[in-house]
Amino acid sequence: MAATQKLACFRLPPLPTIGEIIKLYNLRAEKQLSQNFLLDMRLTDKIVRQAGNLKDAHVCEVGPGPGGLTRSILKAGAADLLVVEKDMRFMPGLQLLSEAAPGRMRIAHGDILTHRLERGFPAHIAKTWDDVPPNLHIIGNLPFNVSTPLIIKWLEQMSNRTGSFMFGRTRLTLTFQKEVAERLTASTGSRQRSRLSVMAQYLCTVKSRFTIPGRAFVPKPSVDVGVVHFTPLAQPQIQQPFKLVEKIVKNAFQFRRKHCRRGLQMLFPESQRLELTEELLRSADVDPTLRPTEISISGFRALADAYSQLCKENQGLIDYEFREELKLKLQEKRQSGSNRKGLHLHTTIEENVIGNR
Numbered sequence: 122m123a124a125t126q127k128l129a130c131f132r133l134p135p136l137p138t139i140g141e142i143i144k145l146y147n148l149r150a151e152k153q154l155s156q157n158f159l160l161d162m163r164l165t166d167k168i169v170r171q172a173g174n175l176k177d178a179h180v181c182e183v184g185p186g187p188g189g190l191t192r193s194i195l196k197a198g199a200a201d202l203l204v205v206e207k208d209m210r211f212m213p214g215l216q217l218l219s220e221a222a223p224g225r226m227r228i229a230h231g232d233i234l235t236h237r238l239e240r241g242f243p244a245h246i247a248k249t250w251d252d253v254p255p256n257l258h259i260i261g262n263l264p265f266n267v268s269t270p271l272i273i274k275w276l277e278q279m280s281n282r283t284g285s286f287m288f289g290r291t292r293l294t295l296t297f298q299k300e301v302a303e304r305l306t307a308s309t310g311s312r313q314r315s316r317l318s319v320m321a322q323y324l325c326t327v328k329s330r331f332t333i334p335g336r337a338f339v340p341k342p343s344v345d346v347g348v349v350h351f352t353p354l355a356q357p358q359i360q361q362p363f364k365l366v367e368k369i370v371k372n373a374f375q376f377r378r379k380h381c382r383r384g385l386q387m388l389f390p391e392s393q394r395l396e397l398t399e400e401l402l403r404s405a406d407v408d409p410t411l412r413p414t415e416i417s418i419s420g421f422r423a424l425a426d427a428y429s430q431l432c433k434e435n436q437g438l439i440d441y442e443f444r445e446e447l448k449l450k451l452q453e454k455r456q457s458g459s460n461r462k463g464l465h466l467h468t469t470i471e472e473n474v475i476g477n478r
Protein backbone atom coordinates (compact mmCIF):
# COMPACT_ATOMS: atom_id res chain seq x y z
CA MET A 122 0.00 0.00 0.00
CA ALA A 123 2.96 2.26 0.73
CA ALA A 124 3.50 2.76 -2.99
CA THR A 125 0.09 4.32 -3.39
CA GLN A 126 0.33 6.58 -0.37
CA LYS A 127 0.35 10.28 -1.08
CA LEU A 128 3.57 12.13 -0.26
CA ALA A 129 3.36 13.83 3.10
CA CYS A 130 3.79 17.39 1.89
CA PHE A 131 6.60 19.26 3.58
CA ARG A 132 6.71 22.54 1.75
CA LEU A 133 10.04 23.92 0.61
CA PRO A 134 10.37 27.70 0.21
CA PRO A 135 10.25 28.98 -3.39
CA LEU A 136 13.33 27.77 -5.26
CA PRO A 137 14.49 27.97 -8.87
CA THR A 138 13.19 24.96 -10.86
CA ILE A 139 15.63 22.13 -11.62
CA GLY A 140 15.77 23.37 -15.22
CA GLU A 141 16.72 26.83 -13.95
CA ILE A 142 19.35 25.34 -11.61
CA ILE A 143 20.89 23.50 -14.57
CA LYS A 144 21.00 26.75 -16.58
CA LEU A 145 22.14 28.89 -13.63
CA TYR A 146 25.17 26.73 -12.88
CA ASN A 147 25.75 25.64 -16.47
CA LEU A 148 25.41 21.96 -15.55
CA ARG A 149 25.96 20.26 -18.88
CA ALA A 150 25.51 16.49 -18.41
CA GLU A 151 28.78 14.55 -18.25
CA LYS A 152 28.52 11.27 -20.16
CA GLN A 153 31.43 9.82 -18.19
CA LEU A 154 29.41 10.11 -14.96
CA SER A 155 26.24 8.67 -16.55
CA GLN A 156 24.36 11.89 -15.95
CA ASN A 157 20.73 11.65 -17.07
CA PHE A 158 18.59 14.04 -15.10
CA LEU A 159 14.95 13.78 -14.12
CA LEU A 160 13.27 17.18 -14.24
CA ASP A 161 9.67 16.05 -13.87
CA MET A 162 8.72 16.29 -10.20
CA ARG A 163 5.75 13.94 -10.69
CA LEU A 164 8.22 11.22 -11.62
CA THR A 165 10.67 11.97 -8.81
CA ASP A 166 7.73 12.01 -6.35
CA LYS A 167 6.61 8.65 -7.75
CA ILE A 168 10.08 7.12 -7.23
CA VAL A 169 10.13 8.39 -3.65
CA ARG A 170 6.67 6.94 -2.95
CA GLN A 171 8.06 3.47 -3.71
CA ALA A 172 10.28 3.75 -0.63
CA GLY A 173 7.19 3.93 1.62
CA ASN A 174 6.59 6.43 4.40
CA LEU A 175 9.63 8.71 4.74
CA LYS A 176 8.27 10.90 7.51
CA ASP A 177 11.09 11.44 10.02
CA ALA A 178 13.27 8.99 8.09
CA HIS A 179 17.02 8.97 7.61
CA VAL A 180 17.82 8.74 3.92
CA CYS A 181 20.95 8.44 1.81
CA GLU A 182 20.53 9.64 -1.75
CA VAL A 183 23.05 8.45 -4.32
CA GLY A 184 24.05 11.00 -6.96
CA PRO A 185 21.61 13.88 -6.32
CA GLY A 186 22.92 15.85 -9.31
CA PRO A 187 20.82 19.00 -9.77
CA GLY A 188 18.50 17.81 -6.97
CA GLY A 189 15.12 16.80 -8.45
CA LEU A 190 14.81 13.55 -6.51
CA THR A 191 16.36 15.30 -3.50
CA ARG A 192 13.47 17.76 -3.41
CA SER A 193 10.96 14.92 -3.51
CA ILE A 194 12.71 13.16 -0.62
CA LEU A 195 12.62 16.35 1.45
CA LYS A 196 8.99 16.97 0.52
CA ALA A 197 8.17 13.45 1.70
CA GLY A 198 9.27 14.43 5.20
CA ALA A 199 12.76 12.91 5.57
CA ALA A 200 14.28 14.33 8.75
CA ASP A 201 17.88 13.60 7.85
CA LEU A 202 19.04 13.34 4.24
CA LEU A 203 22.64 12.59 3.34
CA VAL A 204 23.41 13.09 -0.35
CA VAL A 205 26.59 11.65 -1.89
CA GLU A 206 27.63 13.28 -5.16
CA LYS A 207 30.85 12.83 -7.12
CA ASP A 208 30.61 15.88 -9.35
CA MET A 209 31.66 19.12 -7.62
CA ARG A 210 29.66 21.24 -10.10
CA PHE A 211 26.43 20.29 -8.30
CA MET A 212 27.54 21.56 -4.91
CA PRO A 213 26.20 25.18 -5.17
CA GLY A 214 22.74 23.96 -6.28
CA LEU A 215 22.64 21.36 -3.52
CA GLN A 216 23.76 23.98 -1.00
CA LEU A 217 20.79 26.11 -2.02
CA LEU A 218 18.50 23.17 -1.36
CA SER A 219 20.13 22.41 1.98
CA GLU A 220 19.54 26.03 3.07
CA ALA A 221 15.88 25.70 2.09
CA ALA A 222 15.53 22.69 4.43
CA PRO A 223 17.57 23.80 7.47
CA GLY A 224 19.09 20.99 9.52
CA ARG A 225 17.61 18.28 7.30
CA MET A 226 20.15 17.82 4.54
CA ARG A 227 23.87 17.03 4.57
CA ILE A 228 26.05 17.06 1.47
CA ALA A 229 29.01 14.73 0.93
CA HIS A 230 31.31 15.13 -2.02
CA GLY A 231 32.52 11.61 -2.80
CA ASP A 232 32.28 8.36 -4.66
CA ILE A 233 29.42 6.13 -3.55
CA LEU A 234 31.49 3.05 -4.36
CA THR A 235 33.90 3.87 -1.55
CA HIS A 236 31.83 6.12 0.73
CA ARG A 237 31.52 4.72 4.31
CA LEU A 238 27.76 4.92 4.79
CA GLU A 239 27.97 3.28 8.21
CA ARG A 240 29.61 6.49 9.44
CA GLY A 241 26.86 8.63 8.00
CA PHE A 242 24.03 7.87 10.44
CA PRO A 243 23.60 7.73 14.23
CA ALA A 244 23.94 4.38 16.01
CA HIS A 245 20.62 4.82 17.85
CA ILE A 246 18.59 4.25 14.67
CA ALA A 247 19.86 0.65 14.42
CA LYS A 248 17.47 -2.29 14.69
CA THR A 249 18.45 -5.90 15.12
CA TRP A 250 18.43 -7.92 11.92
CA ASP A 251 15.30 -9.89 12.83
CA ASP A 252 13.40 -6.78 13.84
CA VAL A 253 11.43 -4.55 11.47
CA PRO A 254 13.67 -2.58 9.05
CA PRO A 255 15.25 0.59 10.47
CA ASN A 256 13.92 4.01 9.47
CA LEU A 257 16.84 4.34 7.05
CA HIS A 258 16.48 4.22 3.29
CA ILE A 259 18.85 4.35 0.35
CA ILE A 260 17.35 6.01 -2.68
CA GLY A 261 18.91 6.91 -5.99
CA ASN A 262 18.51 7.50 -9.66
CA LEU A 263 21.74 5.59 -10.14
CA PRO A 264 24.41 6.40 -12.66
CA PHE A 265 24.30 3.48 -15.14
CA ASN A 266 28.06 3.02 -15.08
CA VAL A 267 28.16 2.11 -11.39
CA SER A 268 24.76 0.53 -10.82
CA THR A 269 25.79 -3.14 -11.20
CA PRO A 270 29.06 -3.02 -9.17
CA LEU A 271 27.21 -0.93 -6.58
CA ILE A 272 24.33 -3.36 -6.10
CA ILE A 273 26.78 -6.30 -5.92
CA LYS A 274 28.75 -4.42 -3.28
CA TRP A 275 25.60 -3.67 -1.30
CA LEU A 276 24.41 -7.29 -1.58
CA GLU A 277 27.73 -8.44 -0.15
CA GLN A 278 27.44 -5.90 2.67
CA MET A 279 23.89 -7.09 3.28
CA SER A 280 25.12 -10.66 3.58
CA ASN A 281 27.87 -9.58 6.01
CA ARG A 282 25.66 -6.99 7.76
CA THR A 283 28.24 -4.28 7.21
CA GLY A 284 28.05 -0.78 5.68
CA SER A 285 24.53 0.63 5.86
CA PHE A 286 23.29 -2.85 6.87
CA MET A 287 24.94 -2.41 10.26
CA PHE A 288 21.73 -0.52 11.04
CA GLY A 289 19.61 -3.58 10.17
CA ARG A 290 17.62 -4.42 7.07
CA THR A 291 18.00 -1.05 5.34
CA ARG A 292 15.68 -0.78 2.33
CA LEU A 293 16.80 0.37 -1.11
CA THR A 294 14.80 2.11 -3.84
CA LEU A 295 16.94 2.41 -6.96
CA THR A 296 16.79 2.87 -10.69
CA PHE A 297 18.55 0.62 -13.19
CA GLN A 298 18.69 0.26 -16.95
CA LYS A 299 15.49 -1.65 -17.71
CA GLU A 300 17.42 -4.74 -18.79
CA VAL A 301 19.29 -4.84 -15.45
CA ALA A 302 16.04 -4.26 -13.53
CA GLU A 303 14.53 -7.22 -15.38
CA ARG A 304 17.48 -9.41 -14.51
CA LEU A 305 17.27 -8.44 -10.84
CA THR A 306 13.64 -9.50 -10.61
CA ALA A 307 13.63 -12.41 -13.10
CA SER A 308 12.01 -15.61 -11.84
CA THR A 309 13.33 -19.15 -12.26
CA GLY A 310 13.11 -20.31 -15.86
CA SER A 311 12.62 -16.87 -17.37
CA ARG A 312 14.70 -15.57 -20.24
CA GLN A 313 16.25 -12.79 -18.12
CA ARG A 314 17.26 -15.11 -15.27
CA SER A 315 20.93 -14.45 -14.54
CA ARG A 316 23.61 -14.30 -11.86
CA LEU A 317 22.18 -11.02 -10.65
CA SER A 318 18.69 -12.55 -10.17
CA VAL A 319 20.00 -15.29 -7.88
CA MET A 320 22.41 -13.07 -5.93
CA ALA A 321 19.72 -10.45 -5.26
CA GLN A 322 16.83 -12.81 -4.59
CA TYR A 323 18.59 -15.10 -2.13
CA LEU A 324 19.19 -12.08 0.10
CA CYS A 325 16.21 -9.80 -0.52
CA THR A 326 12.64 -9.44 -1.54
CA VAL A 327 13.15 -7.70 -4.87
CA LYS A 328 10.21 -5.90 -6.48
CA SER A 329 10.08 -4.21 -9.83
CA ARG A 330 7.94 -1.10 -9.28
CA PHE A 331 7.55 0.81 -12.56
CA THR A 332 9.33 1.74 -15.75
CA ILE A 333 10.38 5.25 -16.71
CA PRO A 334 10.66 5.83 -20.45
CA GLY A 335 14.09 7.04 -21.57
CA ARG A 336 12.48 10.21 -22.99
CA ALA A 337 11.74 11.41 -19.43
CA PHE A 338 15.46 12.02 -18.83
CA VAL A 339 17.68 14.85 -19.94
CA PRO A 340 19.73 13.95 -21.89
CA LYS A 341 17.68 10.98 -23.09
CA PRO A 342 19.48 7.65 -22.58
CA SER A 343 19.17 4.97 -25.25
CA VAL A 344 17.22 2.69 -22.87
CA ASP A 345 14.23 2.82 -20.52
CA VAL A 346 14.77 2.72 -16.78
CA GLY A 347 13.26 0.42 -14.14
CA VAL A 348 12.63 1.35 -10.51
CA VAL A 349 13.42 -1.55 -8.16
CA HIS A 350 12.77 -1.89 -4.44
CA PHE A 351 14.82 -4.20 -2.19
CA THR A 352 14.03 -5.33 1.36
CA PRO A 353 16.70 -7.56 2.90
CA LEU A 354 15.29 -10.88 4.12
CA ALA A 355 15.46 -11.55 7.85
CA GLN A 356 16.50 -15.09 6.93
CA PRO A 357 18.63 -15.20 3.72
CA GLN A 358 17.60 -18.11 1.54
CA ILE A 359 21.17 -19.40 1.35
CA GLN A 360 23.15 -19.60 4.58
CA GLN A 361 26.67 -19.68 3.16
CA PRO A 362 29.31 -16.93 2.78
CA PHE A 363 28.56 -14.46 -0.03
CA LYS A 364 31.82 -15.23 -1.87
CA LEU A 365 31.06 -18.95 -1.91
CA VAL A 366 27.54 -18.38 -3.27
CA GLU A 367 28.90 -15.91 -5.83
CA LYS A 368 31.47 -18.46 -7.03
CA ILE A 369 28.86 -21.17 -7.56
CA VAL A 370 26.39 -18.87 -9.28
CA LYS A 371 29.09 -17.37 -11.49
CA ASN A 372 30.31 -20.81 -12.57
CA ALA A 373 26.82 -22.17 -13.12
CA PHE A 374 25.91 -19.26 -15.42
CA GLN A 375 29.16 -19.41 -17.34
CA PHE A 376 27.52 -21.52 -20.03
CA ARG A 377 23.97 -20.27 -19.76
CA ARG A 378 22.53 -22.21 -22.66
CA LYS A 379 24.14 -25.50 -21.71
CA HIS A 380 23.22 -28.02 -19.00
CA CYS A 381 24.24 -26.71 -15.60
CA ARG A 382 26.71 -29.56 -15.18
CA ARG A 383 28.92 -27.87 -17.80
CA GLY A 384 29.47 -24.66 -15.83
CA LEU A 385 29.53 -26.32 -12.42
CA GLN A 386 32.38 -28.60 -13.57
CA MET A 387 34.58 -25.53 -13.60
CA LEU A 388 34.41 -25.40 -9.80
CA PHE A 389 36.80 -28.33 -9.71
CA PRO A 390 40.39 -28.97 -10.82
CA GLU A 391 40.66 -30.97 -14.00
CA SER A 392 42.08 -34.01 -12.23
CA GLN A 393 38.90 -34.48 -10.14
CA ARG A 394 36.40 -32.63 -12.31
CA LEU A 395 34.04 -35.42 -13.35
CA GLU A 396 33.97 -37.22 -10.05
CA LEU A 397 33.43 -34.12 -7.87
CA THR A 398 30.84 -32.60 -10.20
CA GLU A 399 28.82 -35.82 -10.01
CA GLU A 400 29.15 -35.83 -6.23
CA LEU A 401 28.09 -32.16 -6.00
CA LEU A 402 24.99 -32.69 -8.12
CA ARG A 403 24.08 -35.93 -6.39
CA SER A 404 24.35 -34.50 -2.86
CA ALA A 405 22.48 -31.36 -3.89
CA ASP A 406 19.87 -33.45 -5.69
CA VAL A 407 19.98 -31.07 -8.66
CA ASP A 408 19.23 -32.42 -12.13
CA PRO A 409 22.48 -32.03 -14.16
CA THR A 410 20.47 -31.41 -17.33
CA LEU A 411 18.79 -28.25 -16.03
CA ARG A 412 19.93 -25.00 -17.64
CA PRO A 413 21.36 -22.58 -15.06
CA THR A 414 18.33 -20.35 -15.63
CA GLU A 415 16.10 -23.25 -14.50
CA ILE A 416 17.75 -23.74 -11.11
CA SER A 417 15.61 -22.28 -8.33
CA ILE A 418 17.02 -20.47 -5.31
CA SER A 419 16.50 -23.63 -3.26
CA GLY A 420 18.50 -25.53 -5.92
CA PHE A 421 21.33 -23.03 -5.52
CA ARG A 422 21.03 -23.35 -1.74
CA ALA A 423 21.49 -27.13 -2.02
CA LEU A 424 24.47 -26.63 -4.37
CA ALA A 425 26.07 -24.09 -2.02
CA ASP A 426 25.64 -26.42 0.98
CA ALA A 427 27.01 -29.41 -0.94
CA TYR A 428 29.95 -27.41 -2.32
CA SER A 429 30.76 -26.07 1.15
CA GLN A 430 30.86 -29.66 2.42
CA LEU A 431 33.15 -30.70 -0.47
CA CYS A 432 35.45 -27.77 0.36
CA LYS A 433 35.73 -29.07 3.93
CA GLU A 434 36.68 -32.50 2.62
CA ASN A 435 39.07 -31.33 -0.14
CA GLN A 436 41.82 -29.02 0.99
CA GLY A 437 42.47 -26.05 -1.29
CA LEU A 438 39.22 -26.51 -3.25
CA ILE A 439 37.70 -23.26 -1.98
CA ASP A 440 40.55 -21.28 -3.58
CA TYR A 441 40.45 -23.14 -6.89
CA GLU A 442 39.76 -20.92 -9.93
CA PHE A 443 39.67 -22.65 -13.30
CA ARG A 444 40.84 -19.51 -15.08
CA GLU A 445 44.04 -19.64 -13.07
CA GLU A 446 44.55 -23.27 -14.02
CA LEU A 447 43.83 -22.39 -17.63
CA LYS A 448 46.36 -19.55 -17.55
CA LEU A 449 49.06 -21.80 -16.14
CA LYS A 450 48.37 -24.43 -18.76
CA LEU A 451 48.59 -21.90 -21.53
CA GLN A 452 51.89 -20.63 -20.20
CA GLU A 453 53.23 -24.17 -20.07
CA LYS A 454 52.01 -24.87 -23.57
CA ARG A 455 53.58 -21.72 -24.90
CA GLN A 456 56.84 -22.61 -23.24
CA SER A 457 56.81 -26.09 -24.68
CA GLY A 458 56.24 -24.70 -28.15
CA SER A 459 52.64 -25.78 -28.73
CA ASN A 460 51.58 -22.17 -28.90
CA ARG A 461 48.97 -22.51 -31.63
CA LYS A 462 47.02 -25.26 -29.94
CA GLY A 463 47.03 -23.37 -26.62
CA LEU A 464 45.72 -20.22 -28.19
CA HIS A 465 42.98 -22.19 -29.88
CA LEU A 466 41.93 -23.76 -26.56
CA HIS A 467 41.95 -20.36 -24.89
CA THR A 468 39.89 -18.73 -27.61
CA THR A 469 37.32 -21.51 -27.65
CA ILE A 470 36.74 -21.38 -23.89
CA GLU A 471 36.76 -17.59 -23.70
CA GLU A 472 34.33 -17.34 -26.63
CA ASN A 473 32.03 -19.74 -24.90
CA VAL A 474 32.22 -17.85 -21.62
CA ILE A 475 31.72 -14.43 -23.16
CA GLY A 476 29.07 -15.62 -25.58
CA ASN A 477 26.99 -17.06 -22.77
CA ARG A 478 27.13 -14.23 -20.25
Ligand SMILES: C[S@@+](CC[C@H](N)C(=O)[O-])C[C@H]1O[C@@H](n2cnc3c(N)ncnc32)[C@H](O)[C@@H]1O
Binds near residue numbers: 158160205207231267
Ligand atom coordinates in the same frame (compact mmCIF):
# COMPACT_ATOMS: atom_id res chain seq x y z
C1 LIG B 1 21.51 9.51 -13.44
S1 LIG B 1 22.16 10.96 -12.65
C2 LIG B 1 20.87 11.33 -11.52
C3 LIG B 1 20.85 12.77 -11.09
C4 LIG B 1 19.64 13.17 -10.23
N1 LIG B 1 19.53 12.37 -9.05
C5 LIG B 1 18.37 13.09 -11.02
O1 LIG B 1 17.61 12.14 -10.78
O2 LIG B 1 18.16 13.93 -11.89
C6 LIG B 1 23.44 10.21 -11.68
C7 LIG B 1 24.14 11.11 -10.69
O3 LIG B 1 25.11 10.38 -9.99
C8 LIG B 1 26.36 11.09 -9.94
N2 LIG B 1 27.43 10.08 -9.88
C9 LIG B 1 28.00 9.39 -10.89
N3 LIG B 1 28.91 8.52 -10.41
C10 LIG B 1 28.88 8.67 -9.06
C11 LIG B 1 29.60 8.04 -8.00
N4 LIG B 1 30.49 7.08 -8.24
N5 LIG B 1 29.36 8.44 -6.72
C12 LIG B 1 28.44 9.42 -6.47
N6 LIG B 1 27.73 10.03 -7.43
C13 LIG B 1 27.95 9.67 -8.71
C14 LIG B 1 26.35 11.90 -11.21
O4 LIG B 1 27.24 12.99 -11.12
C15 LIG B 1 24.87 12.29 -11.30
O5 LIG B 1 24.64 13.43 -10.55
